[in-house]
Amino acid sequence: MSVYEGSRLKRLRTYAGLSQKMLADRSGVALRQIQLFEQNQRDISRAQGNTLLMLSRALNCHMDLI
Numbered sequence: 001m002s003v004y005e006g007s008r009l010k011r012l013r014t015y016a017g018l019s020q021k022m023l024a025d026r027s028g029v030a031l032r033q034i035q036l037f038e039q040n041q042r043d044i045s046r047a048q049g050n051t052l053l054m055l056s057r058a059l060n061c062h063m064d065l066i
Contacts (some may be wrong), residue, residue: 009066010038012059027058 036042
């Protein structure tokens with residue numbers, strides 16, 4: 001699988017050099033929730049603002065990019 005395939009969250013996480021577990025630990029977002037977002041089984045655009053903020057801080061990017 002190419003870095004450019006998959007969800008935007010997965011691309012950002014991969015670019016940052018983080019595993020799903022590392023992102024979960026850094027952000028405080030549950031590992032399962034990250035997995036569901038990356039598999040497009042949960043719509044990240046409907047996530048709570050706090051969740052997006054925690055992910056964006058852990059990935060060092062703006063919330064709009066997630």
